[in-house]
Amino acid sequence: MFLPREPRPGEKIDAAWGAAIVRYLRSITLQRGTDYALDRSPNGTRIQPRAVPAAAAAAAVPPHPFKVVAGATAGHVSITPGSVQSIEVLVPTLGGDSIASDPAPELEITSNGRIYLKVTVSLSGTSPAVTAAEIVWSTTVLANTATIAYLWLGGISNYVAGPPKTFTIYQFVSGSQAYQLCGTTHLFGLI
Incomplete structure (x- = not known):
């Protein structure tokens, strides 16, 4: 044809x-x-x-950086690896262990709440520098200070103690973060 x-x-x-x-x-x-x-x-x-x-x-x-995901243990969550970049690149910790560890550290969920990226900043020297980054859990809104900045990564809602424990994970951040201090304001942005 x-x-x-x-x-x-x-x-x-x-x-x-x-x-x-x-x-x-x-x-x-x-x-x-x-x-x-x-x-x-x-x-x-x-x-x-x-x-x-x-x-x-x-x-x-593949999950994006700082994604809140169900943990390997029931009733727990973990955070996918991500980094905070200011002058140096830092991988945050959760309970003292790097979130990039294998197996990933987990956070036990006991109520509705928020999961934050906590960044500690040193104001000594000519420019501020990120000295530590960790994942923290709170049932209340956390407020920034001059040397500590909180970025709301996600949280837990619809918590039911069970058994089995059930809850809904929600997400706010979808990538690794750049950090900058502008005057007294802490700024985050995707990198």
Whole structure:
């Protein structure tokens, strides 16, 4: 089967040309693929994407930095590795262990609350420098001071003590953070 010649601008096309196009298109045979299925009927062929199981889809997308995720232990959460960059790059700790550790440190959930990135800043020298970064948990809103800045990463709502414990994780930050002190204001931004 051949594809008829394309008409030139202004050239009239006739029924034979249209019929040749239809025959050519019908001669093309679609083949099944791994990500889609073919549904053939008298009305034609439809391409239908195959559903990807939720677990496979989640595994295919790496979690972003500082994502609050369900921990390996029931009733716990962990934080995916991320960094705070000022002059040097710091990976925060949780309970004294780096969040980049394997296995990741976990935070036991005992109520609704907020998960913060706490950054400690040294004001000595010519420019402020981040001296420590850690993940902290609070049931109240934490306020910044001159040398401590809090960034709300996410939190827990709908907590039910159980058994089993259940809760909803929500997220505010989706990436590693740059830090800057501007006058007396602590500033964070995605890097």
